[in-house]
Amino acid sequence: MSRIVVITSVGVISSLGHEPGRIMEHLRNDRVCFEPSPVDEKVPACPVRDFDVRQFLGRFKNIRYLSRGARFCVAAAMEAVRNSGLDSAMLDRAGLFVGTGPNLDVGGECPEISSGRIDEDALQALWILRFLPNTPSCVIASLAGIHGENLTISTACSASLQAIGEAFRKIRSGYLNMAFAGGGDSRLSAGGILAYRKAGALLTANGDSETAYAPFDCSREGFVPGEGGAFLLLEDLEHALNRGAKIWGEVCGYGNSMDGYNMTAPHPDGRQAEAAVRAALKEAGMTPDQVDAVSAHGTGTRLNDEMEAGLIDRVYGARPKVIALKSWFGHLSAACGALETAVCLFCMQDGWLPPVRNLKSPCHVRVNFVRNPIRDTPRTMMIENFGFGGQNAALLIRRWT
């Protein structure tokens, strides 16, 4: 008999705020933080305004090795640690599963190389640490005193959802009683914007940044980059009950797969993405008609949304309500799954679902997109993420009652 895994702490750093009440208030009042990117005014972006990592960590010398994305990652993890109330003996045994992206802040951080000569004077002795994927994990471990089983996952936009899924399985199968899992990322620097602009994946808009981003709309033309981070504490149910922890929800099932098709585009028929979703259902012992709501990947690119709407229609039909949280805070890349899972937990607790913003002409007629805010208390939600390179992940969570 496998164990039941519950979520007992949440830490969030987002453009909509850093704690559940604030985030729900923003969602209810239709307040968002989209604005033209300072590096390319045609590109809307969704920054976390006034973010200062020292507000969350205090003074700390190893901040010098953290890129902006890594700073969100560490800050969110430490918020989850703080909210968990775990003492140092418990933290000592906890696991750590971290989804990270590449450091694309190439403007100031990569050495200038011309004619084979590298200008290295401005570089730190250990500048490599700013580019190693496990740097955030090492910093979190040292700050929090976490020493258990761990994994850093860099599978593009499905990374942090996979981090949560892998932590779930470690606890479910008894390797750990507790694990922090999530991620942080930022691709708003000149290098980040350049990378996705050249790939043709970004929305460009000359008008109002707040109304331009429309996932699943027929007019959609790309994604809007966001930034931030989120971490959850996953815990064996018995362990959580014994210490009287607040329970946010249950993780019921997880699945992942690879398209093995294209370096950026999803496979148009979405069969492998569907396999990830069905694996999560199978692990949870549930059927598609038991999924009350779907938090779609919904990037707003033509290819993802068409594939995903088709997948939703095939797997679940018109029954579950479909939300697209990226329309509220942009695409957090490696961190999107963690933040979307956290916000789903907040919505389930509040009994309220936000609409897909700016959706006027849905790209699929049968999918039940949430068009207006609704009072609804989904018992179960499926979170879907599909990343560059055909990285697919799905996580099924249940409200705790």
Place this chain on the structure above:
Amino acid sequence: MGILEKISGVLADILDVEASDIEAETYLIRDLNVESIDMLEIAVSLNAAFNIKVSENDIFLRNLRPYLIEAEDKGQAQAPCLVEKFPFLTPDRVQEILADLDSGPVLKVKDLAGFVAYQTR
């Protein structure tokens, strides 16, 4: 800007502390908790800030204690041996260091300043 002020700025940056909390008499390891990884960063930054070649062994007084043991083994006086190995230390500073050995790592901010002044003389 004086050498000491510039060094305080470098240390404050690297260690994420207030420059005003760093003085000539501040101990790097005892007071500022400097670790080996920080020494790497400090050496690289001083290198760039003063355009000098910083030898980590010299500026951080590495091998100070092995040198003293070596002098003792050879029956030599300790102070002249240290002055020879670390020519940027004044005789007065060497006496201070010898009197301070039992209290922990002796390296102070003013030793870094001494090294830089000697290199840029």
